[in-house]
Amino acid sequence: MNRFLDLADFTRDQVADLLDLAQRLQTHPEPQALAGRILGLLFLNPSLRTLSSFQAGMMRLGGSAFVATAGQGTWQVETRVGAVMNAGAAEHVREAIPVLASYCDALGIRSFAEGKDLAADLADGQFRMMAEMCDKPFVNMESAVNHPCQALADWKTMDDLEVPRGGKFVLSWVYHPRALPLAVPAATVHMAAQRGMEVVVLRPEGYSLPEPLMAKAHAAAAASGGSVTETAQRSAALAGAHVVYAKEWGSPLHYGDAEAESRLRQPLGDWCVRESWFRNARPDCHFMHCLPVRRNVAVADEVLDGPRSRVIREAANRMVVQMAVLYRMLKG
Amino acid sequence: MNRFLDLADFTRDQVADLLDLAQRLQTHPEPQALAGRILGLLFLNPSLRTLSSFQAGMMRLGGSAFVATAGQGTWQVETRVGAVMNAGAAEHVREAIPVLASYCDALGIRSFAEGKDLAADLADGQFRMMAEMCDKPFVNMESAVNHPCQALADWKTMDDLEVPRGGKFVLSWVYHPRALPLAVPAATVHMAAQRGMEVVVLRPEGYSLPEPLMAKAHAAAAASGGSVTETAQRSAALAGAHVVYAKEWGSPLHYGDAEAESRLRQPLGDWCVRESWFRNARPDCHFMHCLPVRRNVAVADEVLDGPRSRVIREAANRMVVQMAVLYRMLKG
Amino acid sequence: MNRFLDLADFTRDQVADLLDLAQRLQTHPEPQALAGRILGLLFLNPSLRTLSSFQAGMMRLGGSAFVATAGQGTWQVETRVGAVMNAGAAEHVREAIPVLASYCDALGIRSFAEGKDLAADLADGQFRMMAEMCDKPFVNMESAVNHPCQALADWKTMDDLEVPRGGKFVLSWVYHPRALPLAVPAATVHMAAQRGMEVVVLRPEGYSLPEPLMAKAHAAAAASGGSVTETAQRSAALAGAHVVYAKEWGSPLHYGDAEAESRLRQPLGDWCVRESWFRNARPDCHFMHCLPVRRNVAVADEVLDGPRSRVIREAANRMVVQMAVLYRMLKG
Helix, strand or coil: CCCCCHHHCCCCHHHHHHHHHHHHHHCCCCCCCCCCCCEEEECCCCHHHHHHHHHHHHHHHCCEEEEECCCCECCEEEEECCCCCCCCEEEHHHHHHHHHHHHHHHHECCCCCCCCCHHHHHHHHHHHHHHHHHCCCCECCCCEEEEEHHHHEEEEEEHCCCCCCCEEEEEEECCCCCCCCCCCHHHHHHHHCCCCCEEEEEECCCCCHHHHHHHHHHHHHHHHEEEEEEEEEHHHHHHHCCCCEEEEHHHHHHHCCCCCCCHHHHHCCCCCCCCHCCCCCCCCCEECCCCCCCCCEEEEEEEECCCCCCCHHHHHHHHHHHHHHHHHHHCC | CCCCCCHHHCCCCCCCHHHHHHHHHHHHHCCCCCCCCCCEEEEEECCHHHHHHHHHHHCCCEEEEEEEEEEEEECCEECCCCCCCCCCCCCEHHHHHHHHHHCCCCEEEEECCCCHHHHHHHHHHHHHHHHHCCCCCCCCCCCCCHHHHHHHHHHHHHCCCCCCCCEEEEEECCCCCCCEEEHHHHHHHHHHCCCCEEEECCCCCCCCCCCCHHHHHHHHHHCCCEEEEEEHHHHHHHHCCEEEEEECCCCHHHHHCHHHHHHHHHHHHCCCCHHHHHCCCCCCCEEEEECCEECCCCEHHHHHHCCEECCCHHHHHHHHHHHHHHHHHHHH | CEEEHHHHHCCCCHHHHHHHHHHHHCCCCCCCCCCCCCEEEEECCCCCCHHHHHHHHHHHHEEEEEEECCCEECCEEEECCCEEEEECCEEHHHHHHEEEEHHEEEEEEEECCCCCCHHHHHHHHHHHHHHHHHCCEECCCCCCCHHHHHHHHHHHHHHCCCCCCCCCEEECCCCCCCCCCCHHHHHHHHHHHHEEEEEEEEECCCCCCHHHHHHHHHHHHHHHCCCCEECCCCCCCCCCCCEEEEEECCCCCCCCCCCHHHHHHHHCCCCCCCHHHHCCCCCCCCCEECCCCCCCCCECCCHHHHCEECCCHHHHHHHHHHHHHHHHHHHH
């Protein structure tokens, strides 16, 4: 494996193989497997889990890691092709990426959506261009519309919890003070569809996921025997759910228009997950969220601190699945 | 040892045992003692010594470390229980801490006082809550009213210098452009009392340490055979001193009221330690400070660069004692 | 070797020896050579290559590294001797440096020019003072008027490319939105002269390098059999060039006066390297730049992305030569 850009690039068997390896490394540690190997991490956006779990995972395999964070000790970075760089950014990714690649054995990059042009962000072209600049194994640590490490960790979390392959998976939009990118909902809806689940996207009017993302998820569902639907009807959506997965995202209708998006979002403050949401879900329904989460804005304390919450396990699995990815890339 | 939160949690024998271990690791390095073990470090506030010495100490024992710094490449972190997170902080410590704990074998956290409510900060409840969220060995890298790593390093520094157990230890308030937290003075007065010293807190009117901190120090002195007094009379306080330990802190009378505190502090600019302060001290009186220090504001160059200064040795001992703490936690 | 401050401190034979070692470590890795050794890195200014390549290089030799970045998670640092520290900086380098040195086996520091007093910056006295505060092996990661790691990497790059020792080396000023320090042009002109090259400094009127820097380069050229001249005539300068090395720097005529410097620089926007610059250069003329570079401001995309560009190789060689420096310092 030389690229880990999108879970959709892998078959279900390949995903199962990665998850088996993750499980094996968890139960049978290999503390020298990647001795002498170096992981480079470039962050163009903030991180807690990704920053820590990639370093820790590499160390648990005997390797090392270094971190560069644009604008935080490192130069601000320009990503646009052809830019005339007379503003804040002192360095272009066209230099930064091959340079960092020359120092390490594998490179991870985080680069969120620009949030201006929906079609451009959906194409994730900038990130694929970045991957092309790197001649070493390359990991997507969250791009404009993808977050495959999170998706793989979430898949493992559901396997750990013995959530049925065909179980009901509700991805619910939740409120956030500003419009967030589509990376996690896009990766999540596809992952659950690829896993073969009955996926319901629950969102208020105006917050449908863009058609290309839904089409991709539908294709994955068709191949896996799952399904993908969407609705604004909360109680119907949640009825019988095995998993409720909450996520914040901005309205695609007002992509890049913060003011209009804000007006649409204003009345939606009750889209904060509370225990009452689970009334008609399965009694053992799991609550998931990729973190970070704004408590009592997106999700109430009672849910995060309650017995349904799997958010810490999801985050813990980030390290575990990333170790499998790094192992495959660097050891085969 | 599973928690290193407060030197007061340890008996004098236990402290002596840690200092013996520190000394042993200094003279007989064990470069593989913690091979394969990972230390996580979460900073909610700036650091130079703590940041560097914990990493270096872990590396000197064969282990690894990763760092997350809130607001610097990592999300801003909320610490208040029950907060409605609709402002700057994207992540709550209730998630951040168990997540980081899942990646590492021991976790250190720095979280300064909020500086608004004296009683709340004195209780250090937020920090103890954070420690409770962590199911791995946990180190206090400075909390609202404690800094046990600094206190242990300072104790070792005095042992190294053969300062008598019952010697005279003057903790002197010094000027600073703004009100600083009580963590170091609180830890220092208790440490010196626990060591059995004749402790004098020298401070201008309005800068008495809060009663609960003094009571705790008095109790330690009672157990160790030491004493704790306070005064505003500089020359009497300094007479015969073995050690002068300078520290800046805000007036507890105006806790959380920066303007009133500033008015009280304004005329106190002469509380900057100069060589003349040592006129009636013992000739070999040592000068100590935890660093960072504002030169020629809190302490004059002539003292910091003079023969009495032990500030570099104190800081160097930070790494050494922390290695002992990590060793005890992770190897026993 | 205990200090790596200036390539001028080394004879050509010593430089050749370092480059041989770099080459050997590249072709015959020694992944345990510096096992258990710790490199400390203190950045007072931003970095991408230096930050990453020093860490990665140390790791490739089996050692470890920690990073402290002033003002980014670490306190702001004061460098002026005798300063009354009542403003933003909480820590003085007179403490920070010996403290960090006590934690590591070798220390690297980056501290750019203050940019106010040309004579003071040219003397690089502040940096030499910093080096004196450090009792461990010490590396200049870029000072006010030097960048020996970049110079050594550039020398290696030209050796790799078999650029003749006596080849024509054109250091050309290029446009930048603000006045940049003299460190790289100073190190570069001296390096090329020391290598024995026919060095031409091409710069617009008002951008002559200060006389002490030129005198130092002339002395190096006299010893090596090379030459150093300067001109504002672009086509004559570039004719027959083996290497064009582009660099941005502020006018020494208006050192510390941003407004006057800006007025002088305003009409010079055509000092952006384009492919047309190479019309009369040698057909295989190499293009070099230390990075970061502002695309289409200092250098056009067509050059950076074209076949002449060696900028990635230069940066890749940073790690390689620094490994040789660290190896010599820590292993001999």
